[in-house]
Amino acid sequence: MTETEPGNASAADAAIRPDPERWVDNHGDYLFHFALSRVRDATKAEDFVQETLLAGLRGMDRYQGRSSERTWLGGILRNKLLDHFRTLGRETSFTDLDFYADEEERAFENRAFPDHWNAAHAPSEWSAAGDALDREEFWKVFHSCSGKLPDRIARVFLLREVDRISSDEICATLNISPNNLWVMLHRARMALRRCLEIHWFNADTGDAE
Amino acid sequence: MKRFVSRILRPFVLLLAAGTPTCRRVVQQASQRFDSVTGTSIPLRTRAHLLICSACARYLRQLELIHEASGKLAQKDTSLSKLPDASRTRIKARLRCEKS
Numbered sequence: 001m002t003e004t005e006p007g008n009a010s011a012a013d014a015a016i017r018p019d020p021e022r023w024v025d026n027h028g029d030y031l032f033h034f035a036l037s038r039v040r041d042a043t044k045a046e047d048f049v050q051e052t053l054l055a056g057l058r059g060m061d062r063y064q065g066r067s068s069e070r071t072w073l074g075g076i077l078r079n080k081l082l083d084h085f086r087t088l089g090r091e092t093s094f095t096d097l098d099f100y101a102d103e104e105e106r107a108f109e110n111r112a113f114p115d116h117w118n119a120a121h122a123p124s125e126w127s128a129a130g131d132a133l134d135r136e137e138f139w140k141v142f143h144s145c146s147g148k149l150p151d152r153i154a155r156v157f158l159l160r161e162v163d164r165i166s167s168d169e170i171c172a173t174l175n176i177s178p179n180n181l182w183v184m185l186h187r188a189r190m191a192l193r194r195c196l197e198i199h200w201f202n203a204d205t206g207d208a209e
Numbered sequence: 210m211k212r213f214v215s216r217i218l219r220p221f222v223l224l225l226a227a228g229t230p231t232c233r234r235v236v237q238q239a240s241q242r243f244d245s246v247t248g249t250s251i252p253l254r255t256r257a258h259l260l261i262c263s264a265c266a267r268y269l270r271q272l273e274l275i276h277e278a279s280g281k282l283a284q285k286d287t288s289l290s291k292l293p294d295a296s297r298t299r300i301k302a303r304l305r306c307e308k309s
Contacts, residue, residue, distance in 0.1 A: 020304045021301045021305065023304075024300050024301050024304070025297075028297055029292050032290060032291065033290045046292065046293070046296040046300075049292060049296070049300060050299075050300045050303055054304065057308065058307075104233075108233045113231075114231070115231035115233040116231055116233070116262075117232045117262075117265075123271055125267060126271060126274075129274055132278075133274075133277065133281065138278075139278075139282075139285045142278055142282070143282070146282070160243075161275075161276060161279035161280070164280065167244045181244075185240060185243075185244055186236075186240040186241075189240050189275060190236070192275055193272065196271075197271075
């Protein structure tokens with residue numbers, strides 16, 4: 001006999017007890033995508049998914065069912081990624097302050113009024129901005145634009161804007177100064193805004209770089 | 210006519226603009242609003258700048274849209290990358306192994 005015949009108690013237990021293999025089917029894509037968008041390496045992202053689910057399996061008894069399985073597993077993955085970034089922060093210089101510096105200079109290159117918008121770079125009106133978030137195409141462009149950010153900038157941006165982790169925690173995790181964090185976020189936003197303007201909001205006007 | 214009025218008003222707008230931060234500074238402050246570094250309120254002089262500078266006002270609105278979109282990114286783009294089947298099988302096997 002290989003399996004215990006389920007009695008009433010064990011059947012009820014099974015009903016509320018999560019099945020780790022089912023997690024792979026139900027949450028595997030979500031966790032993989034979450035990890036991939038942050039580490040940008042498919043093999044590493046797969047490892048993170050595996051480590052997350054193994055940690056979930058080991059800590060299953062502590063899962064009280066107060067949050068959804070996905071939220072709970074996402075929390076485990078998030079902590080694992082933060083540990084990973086913490087190690088990276090200790091090992092390497094995490095800043096990437098050159099990113100977009102030239103473009104920022106060009107954006108405010110104005111002989112008559114220094115540090116005011118250069119007419120060619122000033123933000124144009126975004127038509128149909130109101131319903132952009134409801135359109136699938138917008139999300140493809142948004143994802144593509146955020147994917148163009150350099151790794152470190154993207155990591156900082158995702159931690160701050162997507163995961164909504166506080167600036168203080170990001171600075172502590174990545175071992176960077178608040179000012180460097182701020183410059184990286186500022187340039188990430190400028191670059192993302194410009195990319196969206198070109199590839200989504202003005203795509204049909206042919207205003208491409 | 211519109212051009213004539215705009216020409217007349219231009220010196221006054223420039224005079225008012227001279228008392229407000231530069232566009233570069235306003236754009237920097239716009240970004241800081243989302244990071245709780247200096248709080249979320251917009252300084253009075255910056256507000257005055259936003260009243261007369263349509264490009265900066267647009268920039269701020271667009272940053273708010275990006276901020277809103279970023280918050281929804283995790284739910285919106287799960288269809289874009291899938292856990293490969295081979296990896297799925299490997300992870301299931303590893304979980305089985307761990308369970309037994």
